[in-house]
Amino acid sequence: METQVLTVEDDDSIRTVVKLALEDEGWGVIEADNGEDALTLFRDEGADVVLIDIMLPGMNGFEVCRSIRRTTDVPIIMVTARSDTHDVVAGLEAGADDYLTKPFEPKELSARIRALLRRSRSAGTDAAQMTFGELEVSPEQGVVLLRGDQVHLTKTEFKLLVELASGPGKVFSRETLLEKVWGYDYFGDGRLVDVHVRRLRTKIEPDPADPRYVVTVRGLGYKLVP
Amino acid sequence: MIIAFVIGALMLATLLSTVTYSVTRARLTESREQAALISAQEHAIDINAELDADSDISDLVPAMLDVIVPEGTSQGMLYNSVSQWVDVSVLTENRLDPEFVRTLRAGSAAVMTVEIDEVLHHVVGLPIPRLQANASYIQAVKLTEVEDDLNSLTLTLVGASAITAMLGMGFGVWVSKRLLAPVHRISEAAGLVADGDLSTRLKSAGDPDLDQLIMSFNGMTGSLQERIERDSRFASDVSHELRSPLMTLTGSVAVLERRRDDMPERAQLALDLLSTDIKRFKLLVEDLLEISRFDVGAVQLDIEEVMFGEFVRQAIGAAVARERDVPIIHGEGIDELFVELDKRRIAQVIRNLSENADKYAGGVTQIRLEHDGDDVRIELEDEGPGVPVDERELIFERFARGSEGGRRGSGTGVGLGLSLVTEHLRLHGGTVSVADRVDGLLGARFIISLPGVVVE
Numbered sequence: 179m180e181t182q183v184l185t186v187e188d189d190d191s192i193r194t195v196v197k198l199a200l201e202d203e204g205w206g207v208i209e210a211d212n213g214e215d216a217l218t219l220f221r222d223e224g225a226d227v228v229l230i231d232i233m234l235p236g237m238n239g240f241e242v243c244r245s246i247r248r249t250t251d252v253p254i255i256m257v258t259a260r261s262d263t264h265d266v267v268a269g270l271e272a273g274a275d276d277y278l279t280k281p282f283e284p285k286e287l288s289a290r291i292r293a294l295l296r297r298s299r300s301a302g303t304d305a306a307q308m309t310f311g312e313l314e315v316s317p318e319q320g321v322v323l324l325r326g327d328q329v330h331l332t333k334t335e336f337k338l339l340v341e342l343a344s345g346p347g348k349v350f351s352r353e354t355l356l357e358k359v360w361g362y363d364y365f366g367d368g369r370l371v372d373v374h375v376r377r378l379r380t381k382i383e384p385d386p387a388d389p390r391y392v393v394t395v396r397g398l399g400y401k402l403v404p
Numbered sequence: 405m406i407i408a409f410v411i412g413a414l415m416l417a418t419l420l421s422t423v424t425y426s427v428t429r430a431r432l433t434e435s436r437e438q439a440a441l442i443s444a445q446e447h448a449i450d451i452n453a454e455l456d457a458d459s460d461i462s463d464l465v466p467a468m469l470d471v472i473v474p475e476g477t478s479q480g481m482l483y484n485s486v487s488q489w490v491d492v493s494v495l496t497e498n499r500l501d502p503e504f505v506r507t508l509r510a511g512s513a514a515v516m517t518v519e520i521d522e523v524l525h526h527v528v529g530l531p532i533p534r535l536q537a538n539a540s541y542i543q544a545v546k547l548t549e550v551e552d553d554l555n556s557l558t559l560t561l562v563g564a565s566a567i568t569a570m571l572g573m574g575f576g577v578w579v580s581k582r583l584l585a586p587v588h589r590i591s592e593a594a595g596l597v598a599d600g601d602l603s604t605r606l607k608s609a610g611d612p613d614l615d616q617l618i619m620s621f622n623g624m625t626g627s628l629q630e631r632i633e634r635d636s637r638f639a640s641d642v643s644h645e646l647r648s649p650l651m652t653l654t655g656s657v658a659v660l661e662r663r664r665d666d667m668p669e670r671a672q673l674a675l676d677l678l679s680t681d682i683k684r685f686k687l688l689v690e691d692l693l694e695i696s697r698f699d700v701g702a703v704q705l706d707i708e709e710v711m712f713g714e715f716v717r718q719a720i721g722a723a724v725a726r727e728r729d730v731p732i733i734h735g736e737g738i739d740e741l742f743v744e745l746d747k748r749r750i751a752q753v754i755r756n757l758s759e760n761a762d763k764y765a766g767g768v769t770q771i772r773l774e775h776d777g778d779d780v781r782i783e784l785e786d787e788g789p790g791v792p793v794d795e796r797e798l799i800f801e802r803f804a805r806g807s808e809g810g811r812r813g814s815g816t817g818v819g820l821g822l823s824l825v826t827e828h829l830r831l832h833g834g835t836v837s838v839a840d841r842v843d844g845l846l847g848a849r850f851i852i853s854l855p856g857v858v859v860e
Binding site: 189191192195196198199202233259260280281282285352363364365369397 | 640643644647648649650651652653654655656658659662686706708709715718719722742747748751859
């Protein structure tokens with residue numbers, strides 16, 4: 179079945195050119211030019227990847243993202259106009275897996291989408307199930323249990339956890355995590371890692387403010403405490 | 405401020421004390437001396453009364469002994485030829501001033517002061533008129549009372565000065581609290597605004613004069629905040645207006661390029677021109693937007709801790725063509741050094757300098773990393789023509805292209821690259837400069853200086 183991308187963008191020209199570029203990659207594209215329509219469209223037709231511009235009339239991109247996140251862990255990419263504002267962090271905290279800054283090369287967008295789809299297709303390594311305290315991580319099934327209850331993580335959050343779990347007690351630098359989980363090079367945006375760690379903590383930590391599992395190692399990165 | 409009050413009070417108290425002491429001492433001494441003189445005179449008269457026309461020297465001492473004197477008074481008789489004392493413990497002739505003795509022998513009264521056994525004595529000498537043989541009655545009085553009085557006065561005055569100083573301090577503290585605290589609040593608030601918190605406002609102080617100042621301050625901060633927010637919004641709007649059509653242009657060119665092979669040759673040519681210039685234009689817009697963000701103050705540092713050597717290696721690797729391998733020389737202590745900086749910005753700095761070297765000097769040939777305490781330096785050398793001394797400041801100005809950069813086609817950008825380098829570094833408190841190569845050969849050496857970035 180053809181991969182379907184939902185684009186939410188109010189600028190007609192941009193929306194059109196993105197559609198053209200994505201269709202060139204062999205993906206199907208459904209479009210919305212505002213938040214409400216986007217949610218309706220997503221609910222009725224579904225999508226494999228969602229692209230949301232944060233600047234939308236009416237309901238803004240963050241709200242759309244949060245709404246979608248409430249019911250599904252579909253990969254979401256936020257499109258921002260600037261990379262150094264709080265928009266990036268806000269977008270990530272709202273549930274986005276990655277972000278792109280306008281103007282971007284369609285090639286870059288395709289690469290990001292492919293990376294996210296890869297994450298969806300293969301949930302992780304073929305590592306065996308691991309247990310850390312009250313946390314059970316099953317990479318093959320893509321399942322995480324906390325005290326026996328399933329935790330709903332996005333594919334990216336899951337991939338991040340699996341990566342940390344591949345070396346319990348080992349410190350992973352932001353650069354390493356960016357590369358392994360997002361496929362970025364040394365100059366990827368460390369905030370992707372930081373915000374995802376925060377999101378992960380709110381879902382698996384008994385006290386996110388005082389983490390027991392995913393611990394920050396100041397100046398070096400993060401580690402999973404077995 | 406408080407110290408000023410204390411010093412002022414202390415000085416005033418000391419002045420008063422000194423004046424009081426001096427005046428009192430003078431008066432006390434004077435009155436005591438007066439009393440001593442009168443006492444001596446009285447005794448002299450009494451002695452005189454005991455003598456008659458037939459008396460001679462041998463009658464003097466008995467006459468003197470008949471006169472009752474108070475304790476602490478020593479008596480003596482001074483004859484022209486010899487002196488004789490009754491109370492032996494105190495004065496002897498050699499203690500008398502020659503001047504004093506001369507005056508007495510000349511027939512006049514005389515006074516002097518002498519210290520005996522650390523006690524001041526006031527000495528009065530009066531000639532006895534009834535004797536043909538010259539004799540003078542001498543009386544020495546201890547001034548201990550005066551001394552004692554003065555001592556207790558001194559103590560009192562010192563105590564009073566100390567208390568005054570403390571009161572001064574207390575007053576100073578009070579003034580500081582009541583009057584200066586609001587002033588401090590205002591200057592603190594001004595500091596907060598200067599550091600960027602434009603939402604700072606002051607509450608009323610309940611004092612009409614201060615409230616006037618507070619209102620002006622709040623008004624000023626309010627308009628400042630409005631203006632900066634307006635500028636920021638404008639910058640943001642402009643940013644959006646520029647990025648959107650660029651997005652469409654970039655996307656359209658990408659779609660066209662996919663179909664390049666299906667195009668007639670002339671269309672392919674046009675597409676290539678379009679593609680190149682749009683890429684250039686995009687970079688230009690990015691630079692302009694970045695510079696305008698600096699102008700508006702809408703810039704933030706995103707500090708991360710990185711391994712210095714590794715970071716520079718990655719940065720130059722991303723900036724130069726894959727085939728080129730720029731050697732990086734580590735100075736002492738660089739190998740294990742960690743620094744805190746904004747990765748994106750400093751990488752941009754290295755990229756801009758590298759591109760500048762590519763454009764004008766054939767590319768960076770060597771990088772040297774040094775550190776000096778908490779400061780680090782990145783030096784990029786090339787083998788180009790170098791930068792003339794009189795242009796070394798100019799090249800970092802906006803839109804400056806140096807003597808080599810006249811034609812548009814000679815590369816990307818309009819001359820913002822180096823000024824952006826300056827701005828990025830300034831955010832870090834750092835600088836950039838250009839100098840000659842270390843080995844003195846032809847070429848330029850760009851020196852990036854980042855103070856205080858080393859992490860312990």
